[in-house]
Amino acid sequence: MKIVLEKLTKTFPGRGRKNPEDVTAVDDFSCEIPDGELIALLGPSGCGKSTTLNLLCGLESPTSGRILFGEEDITDLPPELRGVGMVFQNYALYPHLTVKQNILFPLENRKGKDRLSKEEMESRVMETARLVQIEELMDRRPKELSGGQQQRVAIARALVKMPRVLLLDEPLSNLDARLRLKTREEIRKIQKKTGITTVFVTHDQDEAMSISDRIAVMRLGVLMQMGRPQEVYDDPLNLFVAKFLGTPPINVFEGRVRDGKLYIGEEAVLPAEGLADQEVFAGIRPEGFILQEDGPLTCELNRVEIMGRDISVIASHPACAGQTLRAIIGAESKVDTASPAVRFALKPGKVLLFDRETEERIRF
Ligand SMILES: Nc1ncnc2c1ncn2[C@@H]1O[C@H](COP(=O)(O)OP(=O)(O)O)[C@@H](O)[C@H]1O
Ligand SMILES: [Mg+2]
Numbered sequence: 215m216k217i218v219l220e221k222l223t224k225t226f227p228g229r230g231r232k233n234p235e236d237v238t239a240v241d242d243f244s245c246e247i248p249d250g251e252l253i254a255l256l257g258p259s260g261c262g263k264s265t266t267l268n269l270l271c272g273l274e275s276p277t278s279g280r281i282l283f284g285e286e287d288i289t290d291l292p293p294e295l296r297g298v299g300m301v302f303q304n305y306a307l308y309p310h311l312t313v314k315q316n317i318l319f320p321l322e323n324r325k326g327k328d329r330l331s332k333e334e335m336e337s338r339v340m341e342t343a344r345l346v347q348i349e350e351l352m353d354r355r356p357k358e359l360s361g362g363q364q365q366r367v368a369i370a371r372a373l374v375k376m377p378r379v380l381l382l383d384e385p386l387s388n389l390d391a392r393l394r395l396k397t398r399e400e401i402r403k404i405q406k407k408t409g410i411t412t413v414f415v416t417h418d419q420d421e422a423m424s425i426s427d428r429i430a431v432m433r434l435g436v437l438m439q440m441g442r443p444q445e446v447y448d449d450p451l452n453l454f455v456a457k458f459l460g461t462p463p464i465n466v467f468e469g470r471v472r473d474g475k476l477y478i479g480e481e482a483v484l485p486a487e488g489l490a491d492q493e494v495f496a497g498i499r500p501e502g503f504i505l506q507e508d509g510p511l512t513c514e515l516n517r518v519e520i521m522g523r524d525i526s527v528i529a530s531h532p533a534c535a536g537q538t539l540r541a542i543i544g545a546e547s548k549v550d551t552a553s554p555a556v557r558f559a560l561k562p563g564k565v566l567l568f569d570r571e572t573e574e575r576i577r578f
Contacts, residue, residue: 299372502564
């Protein structure tokens with residue numbers, strides 16, 4: 215099921231003296247989510263991710279704009295008629311019901327022509343349980359399950375309705391690091407198997423990069439950029455997106471363009487032909503540094519971390535104030551750790567320039 219958001223806006227009115235200001239949680243959000251894809255809605259806390267999901271499932275109604283599922287305008291359709299499955303951060307399982315009863319619950323409350331026979335319900339529940347691999351746990355209660363198992367039950371409960379759209383709001387944030395990795399793989403597998411168009415909310419860029427077909431990056435209610443993970447990483451539209459994606463993060467230098475060259479400090483580090491003289495931010499990805507004895511960028515060497523396949527060089531530079539510089543280079547490179555300085559050449563494709571004022575990308 216394709217999802218289209220058209221100029222979707224949600225403003226919460228200010229309330230009383232404590233919160234006098236209106237908050238526009240979702241601001242003129244337009245995008246198209248292709249049928250069968252998994253989209254990560256990525257952004258910092260408070261940027262409007264949950265509100266966007268709540269608009270999609272019908273828990274909130276928009277101030278303006280439209281939502282389409284396929285060709286159908288569902289903006290004013292009540293939640294139960296939208297055919298969406300929703301999974302929340304805190305699972306929200308019924309504690310007094312068994313796993314099986316929890317999954318059955320959404321089916322038992324159906325009315326009229328949507329009612330299923332006992333046998334149909336039973337076979338749907340078992341099929342869904344198999345899909346998320348919890349067949350052995352059907353008679354337990356939620357408190358007798360691990361966090362990962364509880365989350366799978368919550369996903370089964372959302373899937374048993376055979377929704378047109380699956381919405382997941384930070385579904386992994388209550389799990390420990392290892393389980394988070396494993397569960398995200400499982401969610402991806404289940405999504406691929408079922409082919410259900412899925413919106414997955416997260417503030418974790420690594421999670422977003424690793425499981426989604428496309429990433430939509432949000433900031434202050436506004437969609438900053440949407441694209442394939444690698445595209446958004448390689449070709450960010452602005453400094454915010456460049457900084458939000460990537461671990462270790464992009465290294466941001468104050469630089470300037472003079473006479474068709476990029477300067478960092480006093481050193482011309484790259485050609486920048488065709489660009490007018492201007493002040494810029496130069497973002498250098500950690501993998502954009504080449505260790506080179508006579509390289510143009512001279513940094514103060516702080517320390518070196520050996521990470522098996524790679525070496526992480528931690529350094530500093532006056533034009534990169536307030537940020538510890540991190541370069542990732544191949545383990546075959548020899549860094550002279552006794553030296554106070556380290557010199558780099560730069561890979562042009564890994565250096566991104568941004569306007570100093572607007573922080574918009576400058577292509578060169
Ligand atoms: N019901 C509400 N009433 C007023 N403000 C809200 C409400 N829900 C969310 N907000 C505000 O909208 C903004 C976006 O919130 P939210 O969608 O929960 O962000 P996220 O999920 O990205 O952390 C925040 O500033 C939040 O305080
Ligand atoms: Mg949220």
